[in-house]
Amino acid sequence: MDLEKFTEDVYTVTEKLTRDQTPEIKSKTNFVRERLIELYKKNVVKINHSVLEIICASNLISRGYAVDVEKQLSNILVCDVFATKGDGTLILEIETGFTPPDHALDTIDYYVARISSKIARYSKHCSKFALATPVVGILPVPKLFLKPPKDRKSEEVQKIKLLVDRFYKNPPIEPEDILNAHLHSIYLINIDKGFAKQLDPYTYLELTGKLQDASELDL
Secondary structure, three states: OOHHHHHHHHHHHHHHHOOOOOHHHHHHHHHHHHHHHHHHHOOOOOHHHHHHHHHHHHHHHHOOOEEEEEEEOOOOOEEEEEEEEOOEEEEEEEOOOOOOHHHOOOHHHHHHHHHHHHHHHHHHHOOEEEEEEEOOOOOOOOHHHHOOHHHOOHHHHHHHHHHHHHHOOOOOOOHHHHHHOOOOEEEEEEOOOOEEEEEOHHHHHHHHHHHHHHOOOOO
């Protein structure tokens, strides 16, 4: 653990993000920074993920949200970014594409299962749910989550459940969670330039669809 280096890095990115912002936005972004420093002292967060959280938090703060990070939602769920605005709540989960060595031979299935699990488990805790990823990666979002619940067929729901259950059995995901899950937006994070671009999931799937088809992803 290198607290001095972590602190230096999060200060650098925060100052870059708030250089031309109002004192209020600076104060709210600095709150996120200090929260992450405290979590780092407890060995809860890493620098790469923390930078992504600050960039996403800054985007939401500039749009009028109050933001917290690493917020406990239940006894098993902690979300990356939790934002509130009026009566609305938004949860944002950051995905970098990392898969553990144990899944070296089924990386794609594991990643699709993780994405599906997050949409199903987290979205019931908020009015809007979003995924975020660095621009260097592609999120394999199953097309089922772009359909309204009334148009989701039972066999489609079961297919997602079987995939998720292969990798996440404790607790198992419920079919109702998949049926009612919602994905509001996807954020593309440019780490070097320090900004996050919001896209609706339909646009994102249009942009990445040909690449996913070329990779023969069955989503």
